[in-house]
Amino acid sequence: MNQEHSPDEPAPLRSEWTVDLLNSGCELAAWVDGFGSPLHVVCPDQAAQNYRQWLKELQTIYGDCQVQFALKSCKSASLLRAFAMAGAGADVSSAYEMTAAFMNLVPAQRMSMTGPAKSDYEINLCIRHQVAIHIDCIEELKRVLALADAVGGVGRLFLRTRPLSEPGSRFGMTDDQLIACLPLLELAKVERIGVSFHINDYQVQTRAEQLRFCIAFLQCLCARGLTPGGIDMGGGYPMRYLERFDSAAYGRGVHWGGTAKPGNYPYATEIAGARHAAAVIQTALANPADLDFLHRYRLPILLQPGRSLLDQCGLSAFYVIDVKDLGDGRFGVVLDGMSFSLSETWFGADFVPAPAILRREGRAVPRHNARYFLLGRSCLESDVIRCRGLAAEGGVARGDLVVFTNTAGYQMDSNESSFHQIPLPKKLAAVRRASGWKILADETPSKGLLYDRQ
Known part of the structure; x- marks a missing residue:
């Protein structure tokens, strides 16, 4: 051909x-x-290579960065298996994705259940297998703690913050709602409590500000005698598809229905993938006191790329x-x-x-x-x-x-x-x-x- x-x-x-x-x-x-x-x-070879490159880039900025592949981005079993064999974890949002992760060699300690809505069955699966659970609201926290109490407690929880840049988002919790969770956690049997976010834009500064907010919240959590469990930065890191892209030139082509539809994805972004994520962490940790806090408590920073890990x-x-x-x-x-x-x-x-x-x-x-x-x-x-x-x-x-x-x-x-x-x-x-x-x-x-x- x-x-x-x-x-x-x-x-x-x-x-x-x-x-x-x-x-x-x-x-x-x-x-x-x-x-x-x-x-x-x-x-699969490309997947393993990508994971190693991500880890190398991130760990030059902060030593304890952990990468979890977002299963929602691709249903390929062989890619998931390649990531797992290279050392990656898994970001799952349903019992079915959790099953796929287990079947393709991801251990529970490298898995997070991040979906904003989880059934009691899915929560029980996480509790019994010690998979980290992301909490979207105080109502869900109460449900998780009640289910965990029946079996003696829960290992790792992450409280999802509502992005400072997206106050109208339906996901995550505001400052007041996060603070309202703490008295419940003080009375519960939870080993480690982390904090998480997911941001929909591709700006380094936006994510860095949210990461700094999360560090401050963990410091507040420590002051109340709770044990911090790290920060999860979510996914959404841009991937570079093109060397260059001129959307105006693209629009001058001949289009079905007469309307150009280039979308708004940054196809030729200058900083992509692991370099973008590393820039976020480096910007956020400009204050040595914040870096010292993370080191003192041995707190991991988790990332959950999907598209950009699949480059x-x-x-x-x-x-x-x-x-x-x-x-x-x-x-x-x-x-x-x-x-x-x-x-x-x-x-x-x-x-x-x-x-x-x-x-x-x-x-x-x-x-x-x-x-x-x-x-x-x-x-x-x-x-x-x-x-x-x-x-x-x-x-x-x-x-x-x-x-x-x-x-x-x-x-x-x-x-x-x-x-x-x-x-x-x-x-x-x-x-x-x-x-x-x-x-x-x-x-x-x-x-x-x-x-x-x-």
Whole structure:
């Protein structure tokens, strides 16, 4: 297969394994032929490498940083297992995610139940397995303490703060509500009490201010004789998809419905991933007294990245079913798949990084000066996979592959469903070895295949 990129599109950053797989297009085409379209391919080696890089970056700023992978960002079992084997923990929000974490080798002491709403069953699971519980409100705290009292207490709790920058958020507690929790905790059997937050913007300063607030609250907690348990900074660290991005230039393209939908994600952010998180911690700990407090009580700082920990960990390949002439030099490329498998569209925006077009060998080179819109196969008018029309010099034809790269984080499976009773797309775990590519079904325990060096 020949690979082609659209010349007027934002060029995505791509890892070495991704480039190699795209360049050996026949291999990917054979996998799609065998396992169906769309096909998600994930790379456990990349996941382990990312975790090690995160830990190295963070620990240059503060020694006891702990990284927990946010399971909601991708349902891949092989990526979760790779993170766990490298030493990462897990951020879970349901009994089902907790089960997945246990099945993929995450120990309870490296797990946190962070979901803002938890059933009594989920709370009991956490108490009995000694999984840290994040408390969203005083009502939930009362419920947790009542359930814990029946079995002699609870290990680790984190009180979720409402961000100073998001006073209207429905999550977390205000200063007064946090203080109101303390008398309950003074009477309860809780081993360690931490504090947590999750912020939706991507500003270093906003997060640093919240981290300083959390340190001050833990100092208040200590003054009342309670044992502090650390700070959880949550997730939401930006990931860099593009070397550069001009949203105005993107908007000048030809768009489905005449409206550009680049969204507001910082696709070309200057400080991304672990460097962004490290900058937050470094800024927050500018006061030596705060750093001394954390060291004196041996308090960990926990982080729960999802998308940014999955940087370059996966791609999604769609088979072209047909190309429909829409008139005026516009063509609808009907893909064997739906926009459920590229979740950005369901947040009212395009997934901006340009896909690669893998052309079948020997096929005719169709139309020039055309725009190709990527459409899903469902009966929904809104099932448009990418609103910005592609300009592909070699055109797009039936049998080609359209490949979106860097889709592991929140793109490939966050919103997937078996609409029209079409089975959910398959995932393959793939690794490069001296003998070539090795693959297995994502959910299959590796039996050493993905972790050997042959």
